[in-house]
Amino acid sequence: MARVRKTVTIRGVAEEAGVSLQTVSRVINGGPNVRPQLREKVQAAIDRLGYVPSLAAQRMSGSRSYIILAINDRERTLADWRDRMGTDWVDQMLLGGILTCSKHGYRMMVELVDTHSDHVERELGAALSALQPDGVILTPPHSENPLITDLLAHRGIPFARIGSDAPGAGIRLTMGDAGAAHLATSRLAELGHRRIAMIAGPAQYSLSGWRIEGWRRALVEAGLPHEGLLEVGDFGYDSGARAARVLLDRNPDCTAIIASSDQMALAALEVARERGLDVPRDLSLISFDNTPIVRFTQPPLTAIDQPIAETVSRAVEQLIARSPETDDSAVIEIAAALVERASTAPAPAKTPDHG
Amino acid sequence: MARVRKTVTIRGVAEEAGVSLQTVSRVINGGPNVRPQLREKVQAAIDRLGYVPSLAAQRMSGSRSYIILAINDRERTLADWRDRMGTDWVDQMLLGGILTCSKHGYRMMVELVDTHSDHVERELGAALSALQPDGVILTPPHSENPLITDLLAHRGIPFARIGSDAPGAGIRLTMGDAGAAHLATSRLAELGHRRIAMIAGPAQYSLSGWRIEGWRRALVEAGLPHEGLLEVGDFGYDSGARAARVLLDRNPDCTAIIASSDQMALAALEVARERGLDVPRDLSLISFDNTPIVRFTQPPLTAIDQPIAETVSRAVEQLIARSPETDDSAVIEIAAALVERASTAPAPAKTPDHG
DNA sequence: ATTCCGTTTGTGAACGATCACAATTTGGGG
DNA sequence: CCCCAAATTGTGATCGTTCACAAACGGAAT
Structure with a gap:
């Protein structure tokens, strides 16, 4: 009978290090006002016990959820998947998103939403309520859907709009x-x-x-x-x-x-x-x-x-660094590059024969 | 000043419907022993308020996390992404996973892990502690890594192993x-x-x-x-x-x-x-x-x-339906199909000229 | 020494849901 | 009409963390 080791909580760490819960919490979150010596001691206890804070509990206690939600168009995505056309958007979003998120201790979640349907708000609203993400990344055409941007603005959730320069709330990024x-x-x-x-x-x-x-x-x-x-x-x-x-x-x-x-x-x-x-x-x-x-x-x-990965990566960083009332007026532009292969050549000398 | 509507909680619903928290909880989770009439009344309140339970709170209170974690090989995935080779595994996992998860009110999260590194256990352990998923899906080569399967078995987290028929804990699925x-x-x-x-x-x-x-x-x-x-x-x-x-x-x-x-x-x-x-x-x-x-x-x-999407979909269903001690002895096999295109033809009449 | 203020640490409440259990209602049989 | 068990509803306690605030500590100025 494998003895299932009891989950290590912040309390366990506190006891191990002989300090209060709050001090451990400060160390975890890099809070100020902890003497280096104590900080080390607590960190040692954390490492020894292999403690990792529970995302759910963190979110519960009013802190961040450490989740960034990426919204994609359901219809297009499913069609591409089913046709085995590949979904470069999703791939590249994950590439840019997962890496940048994990660099900051965040996680990325992908949500598929129907743009055209009249229950966009309900669908998205449900996801927001359930997940309570710290930020949302909107790809076209969602980034231009006022129903969606209004909903997010109204809920006070920071969001990034890729491929839209329409004025309004949200960080705007384009790919030139x-x-x-x-x-x-x-x-x-x-x-x-x-x-x-x-x-x-x-x-x-x-x-x-x-x-x-x-x-x-x-x-x-x-x-x-x-x-x-x-x-x-x-x-x-x-x-x-x-x-x-x-x-x-x-x-x-x-x-x-x-x-x-x-x-x-x-x-x-x-x-x-x-x-x-x-x-x-x-x-x-x-x-x-x-x-x-x-x-x-x-x-x-x-x-x-299309530098999707880099754009999403930038969006994630913007969202994470976001203070509640930052200026959204600027549009961040990530330039696209031309990759020359064999489908381009000098124009034929004469009009192609037509007769 | 956009008045930010206060979050709707189970308490709000309870008041709106004039019942106790527990009753609302029962309705949400389809619990037994609620009179149809009351159930309807509560459901009406839920709909009216647009209430959606908080995943974090649900997880906190000892219930499920409603999260399925899919583990992929970091090295391969990143290489494929960067080389722009496409990541069919990730695509197809998401296709099968997201759809099936959402059908059951679950969500799928993708985690990249280095198989070879010696901190597999730390990396995966951290993800498990933070997310506390209800189930984990392992793709090759993780599905054959005893460090990983042991860790999951030891923690008592149900998991599915794709592309491995090695005996041991976990649901096993192969693609024929x-x-x-x-x-x-x-x-x-x-x-x-x-x-x-x-x-x-x-x-x-x-x-x-x-x-x-x-x-x-x-x-x-x-x-x-x-x-x-x-x-x-x-x-x-x-x-x-x-x-x-x-x-x-x-x-x-x-x-x-x-x-x-x-x-x-x-x-x-x-x-x-x-x-x-x-x-x-x-x-x-x-x-x-x-x-x-x-x-x-x-x-x-x-x-x-390779029927990756369907296999993952089956894995998700197995994980969700899982009772703590189900029999894992059978290997589920999803057959692959041959798609004939133009790279196959009858053998040449004679040995190709060689001289 | 004493006072004061800034730094460091600790304490109880709160978040939003479920769990275990207690209280109440309901419905039949005697 | 009463009683009991089953069905239905309600009541704290609890999960793991952070928040707001209170307490203790330390060094410089008085």
Whole structure:
């Protein structure tokens, strides 16, 4: 019969060290006003007993919960998982979040919430009541949903909004979407492309607008046209295929496409293949996201790498360091980078043969 | 000044419904012996106030924590994340875990732990003390680490071991590795392949052995040789490349390879390309895992789909339903499936030209 | 010495729920 | 109509920690 060792509590430590509970508590939390000698003694007792404070008890006694809650879109996440498309957002959020949280003694929890459903508030409210997180990280499109941001603001829970610069409460972080799109477009212009199309994301995402803006600005700067070169998808494969077809039908002289998601880029690649267009000889392709799959396509895709992990990491640090009334006016921007692979090349010397 | 609504507690509900705390508690937990009429009244009060019990308080008062902890290998996970290889294990664990947990009012938390480090026990012990989870899910190689399983058994925390059939405490679940390898090998034999090689995983994973066993058995049944056709890798790309080179050097007449991970299969694909071998004309390839990337390689890979999500889901259900002393003797097996894509084809009519 | 003030340590209450048990109600049989 | 057991409801005590505040300590200024 394995004697189950009784849980070590702060009381056990106090007895072991011969001090009061409060003193142990001070040592745990790095409180001030403890003589170094005593602190060491208590710390030794903690180590000897292998004591770790109970998160539940800490939370109960009015202190922090040491939990950061990351909210993701349920529908998209589940669809991606089920289709085995991978969920780079979740992966990268965890990478950035777990590491940074654990560095500060926090933990990260992932919650899936339906944006569109009319019980967002109930769902999220339940999670908040149950978990009582010290901070919440909102990804698009939740970061732009006033129902959600209002709820959090009203409850007084610090939160970070990724991919939204709409004014209002909350720390705001963006990944330089306009700049990234501008960079990608300029690069294509440098390579001699004259008709550079874009497959954008849906309008309800602010970042869709920013990317369009960056693309358009780069075209204007390069003296290139943009009429008829914009199509909108929903980030998914099918919408990307449709958009690519429309784009190529309408613009036989189009030699480059920027897609606002990897899946849409993949679709464009397939459409090009269908039509006998070689990538990158006849058509250059740049995608947004840089998820694992685009490294293994034929050819590997040039892509804009979204620094999700770093952004989430920054968000976590902001939330943890947060004093109740900090200034949220600034938008923190983490720049995205362009990863050049084999799907981009100089524009063909002449218009591709059409006859 | 946004008036921050005071948190609704069980006391508020009790007052609203005009009953005692205990009665509300009974309603929350679906306890017996509450008259339907009263139950409804209390439920109405709960709904009206939007009350949700605090997890921390529930845990404090000796009840469950409603948390399931999933342990993953830190090293591998971080490497995969950083290399942007995707982490299908984590993805699929979350898919299966989060959904099943939330169905039962539980939550899932992911913890990364170093298997090899000598402070496994301290790390895991800290997590257990802090979180006090109601159950733990162990993935390979943790599921086979006696330090970990002993720790959990000693603490009396129910746990599930995925990919281990070693006797001992804990619910055991496997994904039919032997059967899957047998299936893949038989399929290749049916296609006329005579020399079917395997790139196995490291020996410290039981599942590596099972896969080898399934492969060997299928070969024996088909009257085919297996000498010199086995190489061992570490699941990573580089080791796969090395193994593929050794295998092809040693067996110029080898026409099919089964790799024990997608990354090793990808490496084999690249090695084949280097050597001018066409996949699948000259060489058939089957991989284990079926992560997102193998659908987009050229050609898309035939792969064994590991039912991770379903396995984790089953594990969660077992853990939740667990009574302190249930029988752990049976091993639950969730069968893997073979997804046929374009990397497998009938064996070439003759030995590939070699000269 | 004495006083004072800042530093260090200790004490009881509180957090929000459940547990064990006590009190009350209910429903049938005698 | 009474009594008893079962069903229903209520009452402290309790979990492990921090909070607010009180007490003891120590050194410098008086």
